[in-house]
Amino acid sequence: MHHDQLTASDDIEQYLSAHHTKGLLRFITCGSVDDGKSTLIGRLLYESKMLFEDQLSQLEADSKKVGTQGGDLDFALLVDGLSAEREQGITIDVAYRFFSTEKRKFIVADTPGHEQYTRNMVTGASTADVAIILIDARRGVLTQTRRHSYLVSLIGIRHVVVAINKLDMVDYSEDVFRRIEAEYRAFATQIGLDDVTCIPMSALRGDNIIEASPNTRWYDGPTLMGYLENVPVDGDIARRAPFRLPVQWVNRPHLDFRGYAGNIVAGDIRQGDRIRVLPSGKESRVASIITTDGERDTAVCGQAVTLTLDDEIDISRGDVIARADAPPAVADQFEVTVVWMSEQPMLPSRTYLLKVGARTVGGASATLKYKVNVNTLEHLAGKTLELNEIGVCNLSLDQPIAFDPYQENRDMGGFIIIDRLTNSTVGAGMIHFALRRSQNVHWQAVDVDRTARAALNGQTPRIVWFTGLSGAGKSTIANLVERKLHALHKHTYLLDGDNVRHGLNRDLGFADADRVENIRRVAEVSRLMLDAGLIVLVSFISPFRAERAMARSLVQPGEFVEVFIDTPLEVAEGRDPKGLYKKARQGQLKHFTGLDSPYERPEQPELHIDTTQVSPEAAADQIVAWLVERG
Incomplete structure (x- = not known):
């Protein structure tokens, strides 16, 4: 009895240890109304055995009660939240769900498909590595498909799965699949989506979700789960990028210790490396690297660390520590894309707070260059941005910040805009590049003050x-x-x-x-x-x-x-x-x-x-x- 208990305990420890070391993939699902997002997510939860017995029993009972799938399980019922939303047939908020397989852990963001919830979709996509864009095989590429794809490209998601769903309703036609695939790839090229994988599937029937379907023998690509388990995450790219550590906290427990704590958002660092602190430009060397597991010689992207330095230099929350030979740029004026998220419009010359990384600066005022019609990608003239609108602006700050372009580093190039009075988030944005004039215009010191x-x-x-x-x-x-x-x-x-x-x-x-x-x-x-x-x-x-x-x-x-x-x-x-x-x-x-x-x-x-x-x-x-x- 005692031996069995030890064995069971060892098994549990091994399982938890293996689970803890699995990689994590974040992905987003997006599509038009009734394209099958909820069914797809429900199917993934079901197939990954992430449901409790009472949930399965309730699903079977609800499926019989609703009776929309001819006696089959209605996986959408696992996902479609509130009964009021079910009755309206819409989902209005971002829902995050977790599941796991032997190879990976997953967090999926289920986002609303309606145009008036652009801000919700952008929120869900902001941390995603992969986007699954669902297309109803009966309807093909729609305006909303193009809109969602543009937003995915805007947010910087590099890997896109086009799930051509409900193929069972068109007799698993290869011609239908190839036509939709060709049309989508032509559009994706226009907006800079290069890594696109198209998968024929039926989320309801389970075709090409976990296993290759006998109904699509003409398709030799990956199943959806096979793709998700093996696609490289953007963290791999961040690990190869130059070292960046936005300082979140200056740790000073006593007079003999001063450390600079934060999450490494790119690259790696070694004890003894020469570093530069931005925006001040001061330099020093890494004296020690402290993690939750104690002192280490090296640290890599994704780790939370505390660095101590050889020199006593002035560093504050929001500063960025970088390798001395590969620092980020510093500027106070930028071209940016802004997604407006407030009922009150963005007004040119109104000043807001801007938070990028751990730094919050004032005096952020944006001059709109043009708005983007998300449905047609047309550039429109305008002075203001309304709720859910997207525009390209010139942004001015009252002090310089360290940054990388958003396409190179989301953490260093993404920001939120905060209302100075209400402290509510009113917008989100992505830095394209610094305006050259910000480096050429300086306040002239005078003797008579x-x-x-x-x-x-x-x-x-x-x-x-x-x-x-x-x-x-x-x-x-x-x-x-x-x-x-x-x-x-x-x-x-x-x-x-x-x-x-x-x-x-x-x-x-x-x-x-x-x-x-x-x-x-x-x-x-x-x-x-x-x-x-x-x-x-x-x-x-x-x-x-x-x-x-x-x-x-x-x-x-x-x-x-x-x-x-x-x-x-x-x-x-x-x-x-x-x-x-x-x-x-x-x-x-x-x-x-x-x-x-x-x-x-x-x-x-x-x-x-x-x-x-x-x-x-x-x-x-x-x-x-x-x-x-x-x-």
């Missing part, structure tokens, strides 16, 4: 930003504030919304995208005037919190003073000094703030002036007193 100019003027420079509805009284109050500061011998300048649109911003309209650019330009001008040592008074509706936050982020803490001139809409409209509300109500003015374009109230302004409670003169006195009290 802001402090010297402020001292000469005898004042503390500030940006006083007046925001509120049209007709709230911003210009009136700002004008009074400037008069009072002038009387105190302070050096000021007033930037008024209407006046600026006569010159600097005369080319801009009032659509949201133009409003964002309007404020961006004014914020940059205000920063230069602040640098000149002035007190800058800015009177603009500036309806969006994001742009006011952007203006604040350009200067040091305490230098930006937000003044909310708070007036109810009905009061502002009653004043209507320029007759704008009347025109807007008559339909003569589009995108008018407060009516058909939103005004986002400041949440924590330095000064909140309620004009229903105080006069413009009293409001100006309050603002000047606040400024004088603070220097």
Whole structure:
């Protein structure tokens, strides 16, 4: 009894050890509605014996109840999640499922096929090594097939399986298969998909899933499982690439140890190798390599390690450690492809946060070069990106980052875009290359700086930003504030919304995208005037919190003073000094703030002036007193 228990225990340990050392393949399935994705995944789970007895019993019962497969098991029922989704016949989210064979472990991402869920498909594909694109043999290559293939190419998946499914419904016709294969391969060549394998199959009947089917003796290629078990994963390519370690954590448990921890995303490293840290460019040598199994002489792609160096150099989270003789590039302006994932459109000149690897940088603003019609691959003109749209943009950051082009290294060239206010992910993107001008344009150091100019003027420079509805009284109050500061011998300048649109911003309209650019330009001008040592008074509706936050982020803490001139809409409209509300109500003015374009109230302004409670003169006195009290 005791001997048997030991033997069983040894068997379990051997099994777990073998399972632990198996390679992992991630793949994605995509296709049009009713192409059989769920049936295919269900069949793979069933054939790999990854189902419990109660799941099998439930599958048999559900298959009989639904009765859509003539008494056969309906494998789609294993996958099609919520009953509400089943009733609608759609799948709306990405579902990840795990199964295993003797050779490999697998994670499959089942993604929705509908155009409105482009962002979901991109999310599922972002970590995949292989894409399985299903085509219904009865319908052939569809628009959605082309769209999914383009997205697969965009994400950089190198290995594609074209599963020409439901061949049993066309009498296992070789002619049908060859025609679809030829049409698909011609399209794949256009979009740069080189490694394409076409397999005739019936997911429902099991043809060419695990074993070669007697119904397709004319086909001598691999079965689906045979392909999945043997296809080389992209990790093999990453291991041969130059060494890259994005630093996720600076480990400093005590004064005698400083290590730099992260996952190696490409290449390998040895103790004693010379390294370079980007973007700073500082160099050192690897003193030790520490893993979960202790200290090692070498480490390779995919391992989590901590490196210690011979020299004490400044390294922070988000920096990249590379071999000194093969470093990544460093830049702050790029051409990129962006997939937009937010209900709110991407607006040119609006600043976002950008996260690439472990580094998060601010000031990310994207100028759209063109949008891509994912169905036709046509390039379309446009200023903004809406939900699920894809575009090629010029991206500018407020600081340089280390990067590799996305096609060379997904980890070093892929990024997400984050909304500065809500902290939600609003987009994902891929870096193509750096713009040459980013390497040629540098900030020129000068001897006479802001402090010297402020001292000469005898004042503390500030940006006083007046925001509120049209007709709230911003210009009136700002004008009074400037008069009072002038009387105190302070050096000021007033930037008024209407006046600026006569010159600097005369080319801009009032659509949201133009409003964002309007404020961006004014914020940059205000920063230069602040640098000149002035007190800058800015009177603009500036309806969006994001742009006011952007203006604040350009200067040091305490230098930006937000003044909310708070007036109810009905009061502002009653004043209507320029007759704008009347025109807007008559339909003569589009995108008018407060009516058909939103005004986002400041949440924590330095000064909140309620004009229903105080006069413009009293409001100006309050603002000047606040400024004088603070220097």
